[in-house]
Amino acid sequence: MRQQTFFSPTMRDVPADAETISHQLMLRAGLMRQTAAGIYTYLPLGTRVLHKIQAIIREEMNRAGAQELLMPAVQPAELWEESGRLDDYGPELMRLNDRHDRRFVLGPTHEEVITSVVRDGIHSYKRLPINVYQIQTKYRDERRPRFGLLRGREFIMKDAYSFETSEEALAETYEVMYDTYKHIFRRCGLDVRAVEADAGAIGGTGGTHEFMALSDVGEDTIAYSDHSDYAANIEIAAVSPPDREQEGTSEALSVEKGYKSGEAAATAAGLPMSSVITGRLFYIDKAPVFILTRGNHEISDVKVSNHFDTLDVEMATGTQVHEQFGTSSAFIGPVEAPSNVTIVADQSIRPLVNAICGGNQDEAFYVNVDHRRDFHVDVFADFRIIQEGDPSPDGEGTIQFAEGIEVGQVFSLGTKYSEALGAQFLDENGKSRPMQMGCYGIGVSRTLAAVVEQHHDEDGIIWPKAIAPFDLHLLVINPKDEAQLTIGDNLYEALQAEGYDVLFDDRKERAGVKFKDADLYGIPIRVAAGKKASEGIIEVKDRKTGEVTEVQAENLSAYLNDIGW
């Protein structure tokens, strides 16, 4: 490809609204252009990398026995009514009407479509298991698209759906997909950790793992052990139960007044925040629930949602708190709390004695509180968000945090969709049963951006070899110099004849422009015909190490073979 007409214009200055380095570099290197908020046009340079990533995904998915198919982006709303999900999603689900005023959605995912196709196509256990996948555009109308392709409104996903006759068969497919994902991300040059995760709205019975590309701009936090391979999304990372029954002997309860916060009361009593019982009022399935934690802990909404097995978990408003407790949230507490409010507590409250808690009056606090004597806890459970330094739940080592970009997730769905949509099969005894299902997604466009986050320097992108847009970047520094141009043209033909994909910069541009563009484009190996061309010598630069080697032009192929190119 000659660069003169290669349509991926670079930009020198950093686009103002691009906050992350991958967003900045993908615009500056001419990989893409924004067409609307969260909606992008991939230019030829970006499209080449997308295709390389997709080729790796296809190879590994096909090797795992999955079959590629392609579903429509426009989905009849009736299918989402059947699955009961049409009303689960608000403005994030993009909806449209056709010319006959029939309702459709732009697919954010395809459980409904694939299950409806499979239910009509498969009726016997003899036709199972199958695992089908597509690489296709998804639509999710994010309120705040940001960070370029990391959180877009239209994005490319590889989504796979498996159908099995038993939970064991599903577990096998899940395992195969888990391993396949590790191969895919490793081949793309992405440093990824598989973490235990929360299934969220998709539901499903079995486990789910997210694949996190380590990056400081990642929106997810991973809790991992420094002494084992335990790793989980912080939302659900389990906290070990307290190792003590009771932290001392209980003193007499009393009330202290005139404090503006639990913290002020604790300071006055010379106690740490871990001696304060903080209560937060929630409405769970519309019922008021008071959740207690120690003052130095936070509640995980996901753990609350999973404990009560509902997605309907709302934090009470200030007004609701006042209605229930007659005072503001800074002063509410479990002692003589309103009787209609259920009280549950994080397990770390159990050993606590001589605690401080809100007095359910303005600026009043109880001290020397002991739940054994002063209030009733419905249930102690693991509600809090794990913290760095906590013991790892597997008993080995302590928890550390890292930020990650979720680039994939695998789910055991069970029969949630096959029952809702009637995907049944006749088993070997002629009995009709719902199919077991799994679903497996990779954010393809997000993976592209995550690679840039992990592979760049201040001058531009540094593509891993397997997904680089070209194998080689060939430059003629001064096309007016006969010797340089001749070497350049000869090498261009010869390298292509050897099967290399070459971007040939024969533009009539200053050397500085060519080098800056080459650094932005990030093609891993750069070959330049420059001053020493008259001696038949060219320069080979490794974009990653910056190392420059002088090579006789006729020895270039041998040199490239030697470095494994």
Ligand SMILES: O=C(C[C@@H]1CCCCN1)Cn1cnc2cc(Cl)c(F)cc2c1=O
């Ligand atoms: O998509 C999944 C689960 C898996 C992920 C892998 C591939 C198959 N699906 C979860 N999810 C996420 N955001 C959504 C957004 C909207 Cl607006 C929606 F209507 C549905 C969903 C939704 O179901």
Ligand SMILES: [Mg+2]
């Ligand atoms: Mg997820």
Ligand SMILES: [Mg+2]
């Ligand atoms: Mg998440």
